[in-house]
Amino acid sequence: MADDDVTLVVRDVRPWGGPPSDVGVVGDRVAWVRPTAVRPAPLLDRAEVLDGRGLLALPGLVNTHAHADKSWWGLPWQSYGGEGGTQGRIAHERARRDELGIPSAPVAERVLREYLRTGTTRVRTHVDVDLGLELRGIEAVREAAAALDGAVELTVVAFPQDGVLRRPGVLELLDRAAAEGAEHVGGLDPALIDRDPVGQLDGLFRIAADRGCGLDIHLHEPGDLGAFEIELILDRVERDGIAPGKVNVAHGFAVVDVDPARRRDLLDRMGALGVTMTTVAPVRMRQLPLAELDAAGVRLGFGTDGIRDLWSPYGDGDLLGIAWQYARAGGVVRDEDLRRVVELATRDGAAFVTDEPHDLVPGARADLVLLDAENPMDALVRRVPRAAVVAGGRVVDLDALAARPWE
Template sequence: MSALERLSRIRDVRPWGGERSDIVLDGDRIAAIVPHEVHGAPALEEPAPDGHPRGRSLDGRGLLALPSIVNAHAHVDKSWMGLPWQSYGGEGGTDGRIRHERARRDELGIPSVERTAAVLDAHVRQGTTALRTHVDVDLGIGLSGIEAVREAVGAYDGAVEATIVAFPQDGVLRRPGVLDLLDQAAAAGADHVGGLDPASIDRDPVGQLDGIFAIAERHGVGIDIHLHDAADLGAFQIELIVERTARLGLAGRVNVAHGFAVAQLPDARRRDLLQSMGELGITMTTVAPLRLPQLPLAELDAAGVGLGFGTDGIRDLWSPYGTGDTLGIAWQFARASSIVRDDDLHRVMEVATRSAAPLVGREVHDLVPGARADIVLVDAEHAMDALVRVPPRLAVVGGGRLLHEAHALTARSGREG
């Protein structure tokens, strides 16, 4: 990847739909947000104090500026994006998809740096510069998937950041040796260890969770567990997760991905379960699945349970769908949840951006001084308009560097400059 263009200022934008402003950058940080003043044609470069150029000034021409879209549940290691079309095959269900993926991934060169780079490029063009990605760890590939993801992310030289979950897609206890691999991954710097349907995949929820939580406690890493099991079975496993989080002092370090069961429980039991999760800082992530009830955002907020959106896998052996657009997932969640009021629409946009900061290891992810300069520009009136229309991302900035600039923004600048 060629050197990324550093910016010193993003001129004439409307942060969160507010007044027209300039966002002043200092390296990878937002230094200040100041009122926009018209000074004629924008300068291509602004001088540093020593008189040398330090970065281009990007003219936003009054566009809406938002923090970049956070993808809190991705699988960037296992896509066939960039290859010829792959027809859907194999059996349905979680275990059927696992078997099909294991049968074909070697012939498709998965995982690889090239496939991962293609997926990351798709995410970046859709406005994502910070993501949490699950990376398969199993007896067939060992830790090679994590190595490929790190290399592909490293090509952005810090402009894109990825939090890595060592993910046992093929099960934990049913494949002897996987717990050791997860332990090695955590020791080697993975941010989280994952789990998968402890009851229905390993058929030993206590054993799988005890093994995963022991690794997290030993290495000081987080936990992120895929939980597809429905209703009472799913809720039972969340209760086991809550118990271990409290007993081992892992508050604020545990996430439940999918968690369909939460939306399928009677009101009183759901309220009690969410309350216990919120007290321990247990978060949730969703890919807003079709044909299933959505997680109840207002109830999660009331209980203090953080939520993030993710794309899941895109164009992989599980499904041919996906563009890398997490804003599209937020739209899907809002539409499927019948969210229509301004405050609620705005809240969904917060979930897609600044509220997801902890899920990617950040204290702040917002358009405020001191925050990392991860910014997306869209042609929209305000955040609610951006959510319901899902407009193209016209410019994407990661760590103060220009990652994507659409022709539409260049043409707009040419017409209006």
């Protein structure tokens, strides 16, 4: 691309903590990355210029497990209520979501704007599909993303939060969602929710085979039960010849519950079949073992889960905070491991949303986050505020996004 085509120049930044560089952008793509010039070339005079002031530059953050449809972010404070546990939280959410206007495009847009304000430019979000909502939640989230004019790239998981088989008609709704463009279909605790792991998984994999969509299955079930269900998932991936990267296990607490030998066998098989994992780095719990996942070739992504919703008042949408939580809780301290966590939160997490490269390289979508930090490790451990965000080649007005969480 010629210099006179350049629409934005991000000057004097340090990609991944490297030497000072200028990043040229044409439209929504990185055109080139060059050593910072003493004086910009005359041909760049017509381009918008963002002065990076020597800041650290990273690719946009990637949220691989979100629930953008059901936050009360932007509403008055909602007191925690209802019963605990998965079943209790589902019932409480069903009882109150209508009065809070959940889901709706304005609610989802507020959540996406907060993701963007903290540097997240790509999101995989689970969106509830059930007999009460049908597909309205997906429509609302898509409308919210459109209102941001492409700043946040979104991929949707049609998610059966209230179960698949125990509510006749949900499986058909999931199939319809996939037929109408949902990139993935979700599942939830096949034994504890539906009490029929074989039936739930067979139904979901049938949709995947018929529609060519991915599967992203919440699996909170612990120990041997959870490990057994992962094995059922792997059996079906192998049987159906599903392509690598099309099936994800979210949470997967059983992986850290089982003994090391069984965990190694599970991870080796997952890696061989291209089954991925996502985590929200839950506090007070053992974290998924990054070194073991990497050794087995199991790709891992970080997600915020729900933020300020009827399940919990916690969460602020900051994916870097989740990465910090994972690293701190998992005892990650060495430079190479800290950097690896940042890579998963940015460059390598993008495969959960897109097939294209996501990095500060020519041809990639121009998603940059600038931070006043020495290097990626420093940015992570200090949870450095975002100094500037570029999303799809456009400089984000962070002040305009900085609304109070109840407004």
